[in-house]
Amino acid sequence: MFHFYPGTLSYSLGSIGCDFRCKHCQNWQIAHAIAADYFLEMIKVPPEETVENAIKNGCVSITLTYNEPTIWIEYALDLFPLAKEKGLYTGFVTNGYITRQALDMLSPYMDAYRVDVKAFRKESYKRITGIYDFSPILDATTWAFHDYKMHVEIVTLVIPGVNDADRELRSIAAWIKDSLSPKTPWHVTRFYPYLHFKDIPPTPVETLEKAREIGFEEGLEFVYIGNVVGHDGENTYCPKCKKLVIGRYGYQITAMHQTNGKCDYCGENLNIRS
Numbered sequence: 140m141f142h143f144y145p146g147t148l149s150y151s152l153g154s155i156g157c158d159f160r161c162k163h164c165q166n167w168q169i170a171h172a173i174a175a176d177y178f179l180e181m182i183k184v185p186p187e188e189t190v191e192n193a194i195k196n197g198c199v200s201i202t203l204t205y206n207e208p209t210i211w212i213e214y215a216l217d218l219f220p221l222a223k224e225k226g227l228y229t230g231f232v233t234n235g236y237i238t239r240q241a242l243d244m245l246s247p248y249m250d251a252y253r254v255d256v257k258a259f260r261k262e263s264y265k266r267i268t269g270i271y272d273f274s275p276i277l278d279a280t281t282w283a284f285h286d287y288k289m290h291v292e293i294v295t296l297v298i299p300g301v302n303d304a305d306r307e308l309r310s311i312a313a314w315i316k317d318s319l320s321p322k323t324p325w326h327v328t329r330f331y332p333y334l335h336f337k338d339i340p341p342t343p344v345e346t347l348e349k350a351r352e353i354g355f356e357e358g359l360e361f362v363y364i365g366n367v368v369g370h371d372g373e374n375t376y377c378p379k380c381k382k383l384v385i386g387r388y389g390y391q392i393t394a395m396h397q398t399n400g401k402c403d404y405c406g407e408n409l410n411i412r413s
């Protein structure tokens with residue numbers, strides 16, 4: 140997440156399982172596995188220990204990621220209240236296929252919601268994930284943002300020939316602007332051939348640049364290119380004065396010209412929690 144305490148460390152955990160079966164999944168060894176097959180090898184980490192480890196390692200937040208966090212929501216419900224007691228922030232990196240009830244249970248203790256909107260047509264969603272109706276993902280994201288006031292960032296992995304049509308990308312950008320906010324960050328990230336999509340070539344950088352342009356044309360203020368280290372599209376520019384406010388190189392911060400989420404040059408609200 141680029142707008143959530145930039146420059147800080149997040150203690151990240153994963154487990155086993157996912158409710159999707161994405162054809163490109165980078166973490167398929169754990170995400171597509173069955174927990175029972177790994178029962179003897181799994182390390183049980185009490186939530187108290189996770190909080191201690193996060194603090195010991197200088198992290199300001201704890202993120203559940205790698206596989207789908209909703210699969211082990213019980214752990215989040217034990218962990219996040221303890222983390223909050225110790226002043227840590229909390230978040231999910233998620234496919235967003237979550238019910239209102241589950242989100243409601245998490246909401247008092249969860250700060251950040253980084254969610255994939257993997258496509259905007261049922262056919263593409265089905266082809267990528269196995270899920271045909273993606274409307275629950277959009278609904279849950281709007282609840283996270285509007286009702287539970289979580290910090291939300293959207294990620295779309297742009298896959299050649301699957302979800303890279305201008306029209307589909309434009310629909311995602313328009314939905315973010317209209318249903319969330321023009322200030323919601325959108326990450327358009329580069330696909331690399333993997334797993335069942337190993338015959339699809341990597342996303343051309345020009346396609347990502349076009350996607351970024353589409354995001355800006357639709358009125359989004361923060362559109363980022365992901366998985367292309369050193370690209371200018373990793374940086375944050377102030378939407379008002381256009382100056383560089385956060386410089387990035389991969390995971391490194393190279394410049395920081397914002398204070399408490401405001402541009403140091405013109406005071407514009409950058410929708411950054413910091």
Ligand code: SF4
Pocket residue numbers: 157158159160161163164165166167170171205206207234268
């Ligand atoms: S939602 Fe994420 S973890 Fe689950 S299969 Fe898809 S890419 Fe893998």
